[in-house]
Each structure stands twice: as C-alpha cells, then as structure tokens.
Amino acid sequence: MKTEVKRTFKNRLYEQFARLGKALSNGHRIELLEVLAQGEHSVETLAQETGLPVANASQHLQVLRAAQLVEVRREGVYIYYRLADERVFRLWQTMREVGEAHLAEIDRLVQTYLQDRRHLEPISAVELLARLAKDEVILLDVRPAPEYAAGHLPEAHSIPLAELETRLGELSPTKEIVAYCRGPYCVFADEAVALLRANGYQARRLEEGLPDWRALGFPIERRIGGDNENH
Structure with missing residues (x-):
C-alpha cells in the first residue's frame, strides 16, 4: 500500500472511531445510555428520568443513534429507544472504570x-x-x-x-x-x-x-x- 493511500485509510478509519467519542462527549448522553442499559424506554420516560425537556432528550438520542449506539422502534405516535447491543453498555462501563482510576474529580464528587x-x-x-x-x-x-x-x-x-x-x-x-x-x-x-x-x-x-x-x-x-x- 502506497504511503499516501495508507495515510488516507488511517485518517478515514480513525475518524469513524472518533464518531463514538463525539457522541459520548456529553454528560446527558452518557446518562441516557445508563438508563437505556436497564431496558427499552420511550423518549418521554427518558426525559423524565434524566431531568431533560423532551425536545432536548430527543436531540441527544438522535446523536447517539447517528453513532449507531442506540436503536429506535416506533409504536403509533410513540418512539422507543434501546441500546444497540450489550457492547454499548460495556463501552460506558469501561469509560466509568478508567475515569474512576484516573480522574480524581470523580472520587471527590462521589x-x-x-x-x-x-x-x-x-x-x-x-x-x-x-x-x-x-x-x-x-x-x-x-x-x-x-x-x-x-x-x-x-x-x-x-x-x-x-x-x-x-x-x-x-x-x-x-x-x-x-x-x-x-x-x-x-x-x-x-x-x-x-x-x-x-x-x-x-x-x-x-x-x-x-x-x-x-x-x-x-x-x-x-x-x-x-x-x-x-x-
């Protein structure tokens, strides 16, 4: 593989992984994932559980969906979200463990x-x-x-x-x-x-x-x- 082709491949590849980081760069979206780890929820329930206006919760969920971290199901006028699979929870779990090990502020807050x-x-x-x-x-x-x-x-x-x-x-x-x-x-x-x-x-x-x-x-x-x- 030529050097310039290899560099293009690497740039595009890691940019795709960076989509996950961008989706998880907001505390509200991480909390939404934690609630969704319990099971499927409607947008309205997710908003209530996280203290967000429904419109804001919906926007955050759309970001998570664009990164393929959550999936959606429609039933009449209601929209329900769930984690894409168990690996999404393990991603949050790993973030949590790394944060607890290396960010002193987390320990201070707890x-x-x-x-x-x-x-x-x-x-x-x-x-x-x-x-x-x-x-x-x-x-x-x-x-x-x-x-x-x-x-x-x-x-x-x-x-x-x-x-x-x-x-x-x-x-x-x-x-x-x-x-x-x-x-x-x-x-x-x-x-x-x-x-x-x-x-x-x-x-x-x-x-x-x-x-x-x-x-x-x-x-x-x-x-x-x-x-x-x-x-």
Missing part, C-alpha cells in the same frame, strides 16, 4: 455527594449470588416497575423507591434485605437502605446495578405476561 454510602455496608455481586443460593436474603429491586419487567435479578421483589414506605409491611422484619438499582452512581438503593434501617430492618445495598450483574454473566429474569422468564 465522596462529596455520596458520603453517607460508606455506612450502608455494600455487598458485591459475587457475595450476593452465594447468599441467594442459600436463601439468606430478600432481594429488593427499587427501580421503576417497567425496568423491573424488562429485566431483573433472580428472585428479586419489585418495590419502586417511591412506593417503599407504604409497602414496608410486605417485607420480613427478621431477614436481611439487599436493595439494588441501576448502577454504582444510582442512589435509589442508598435511599431505600436508609429508609429500611430507619424502620428497623436489616438492609444493605448491592455495589453493582443490573447491567453490571448481567455483564458478569450472572442470570437475570424478565417479566413475560405476568410470569418470570429466566435468561
């Missing part, structure tokens, strides 16, 4: 805004899997109900955070409860554990979220027609 987390006695996915096999804990999914239906940890009970206080009577007061949500920066589980402990329950939070659990190759279940289906 320490500032999640300073109470160290008291919540986190449990790892590996330990949780072992304890579930021994029937030692109650597993609580505190994400919104549609995300639970799209995929959840085995044997998990769905009680969205907003409903937890009024549904405490559904939980055993004598068995330890492990709450989980979307991922390591999601605070639903933190708030759930704080609420449970304030009401006399034994409670801990799972370090990982559902997408991280799935990426480890651990089983998940989906709600199909009212029944759970294993994967």
Whole structure:
C-alpha cells in the first residue's frame, strides 16, 4: 500500500472511531445510555428520568443513534429507544472504570455527594449470588416497575423507591434485605437502605446495578405476561 493511500485509510478509519467519542462527549448522553442499559424506554420516560425537556432528550438520542449506539422502534405516535447491543453498555462501563482510576474529580464528587454510602455496608455481586443460593436474603429491586419487567435479578421483589414506605409491611422484619438499582452512581438503593434501617430492618445495598450483574454473566429474569422468564 502506497504511503499516501495508507495515510488516507488511517485518517478515514480513525475518524469513524472518533464518531463514538463525539457522541459520548456529553454528560446527558452518557446518562441516557445508563438508563437505556436497564431496558427499552420511550423518549418521554427518558426525559423524565434524566431531568431533560423532551425536545432536548430527543436531540441527544438522535446523536447517539447517528453513532449507531442506540436503536429506535416506533409504536403509533410513540418512539422507543434501546441500546444497540450489550457492547454499548460495556463501552460506558469501561469509560466509568478508567475515569474512576484516573480522574480524581470523580472520587471527590462521589465522596462529596455520596458520603453517607460508606455506612450502608455494600455487598458485591459475587457475595450476593452465594447468599441467594442459600436463601439468606430478600432481594429488593427499587427501580421503576417497567425496568423491573424488562429485566431483573433472580428472585428479586419489585418495590419502586417511591412506593417503599407504604409497602414496608410486605417485607420480613427478621431477614436481611439487599436493595439494588441501576448502577454504582444510582442512589435509589442508598435511599431505600436508609429508609429500611430507619424502620428497623436489616438492609444493605448491592455495589453493582443490573447491567453490571448481567455483564458478569450472572442470570437475570424478565417479566413475560405476568410470569418470570429466566435468561
């Protein structure tokens, strides 16, 4: 291959990879990917979950779609988005791990805004899997109900955070409860554990979220027609 041809090839090739970096160069778009890692969502739901106006959320989703990171489905007047495949979540997961390892500001932000987390006695996915096999804990999914239906940890009970206080009577007061949500920066589980402990329950939070659990190759279940289906 001639030098000038090789250079043209390299320039064009790496410019295509740079499209991914450009699509991920906005914090809102990264948060949208984290929510989509839970399952398919409408534009309206994504806007609500990320605190964005619908028009802004739609614009960010179009950028992600142009980079082939998300796919779209239309149903009547509604538009639904999902991740293109599991590798998109792994891309965000790798960014997260590199950022945690090399950007001190990330650690400072976590320490500032999640300073109470160290008291919540986190449990790892590996330990949780072992304890579930021994029937030692109650597993609580505190994400919104549609995300639970799209995929959840085995044997998990769905009680969205907003409903937890009024549904405490559904939980055993004598068995330890492990709450989980979307991922390591999601605070639903933190708030759930704080609420449970304030009401006399034994409670801990799972370090990982559902997408991280799935990426480890651990089983998940989906709600199909009212029944759970294993994967």
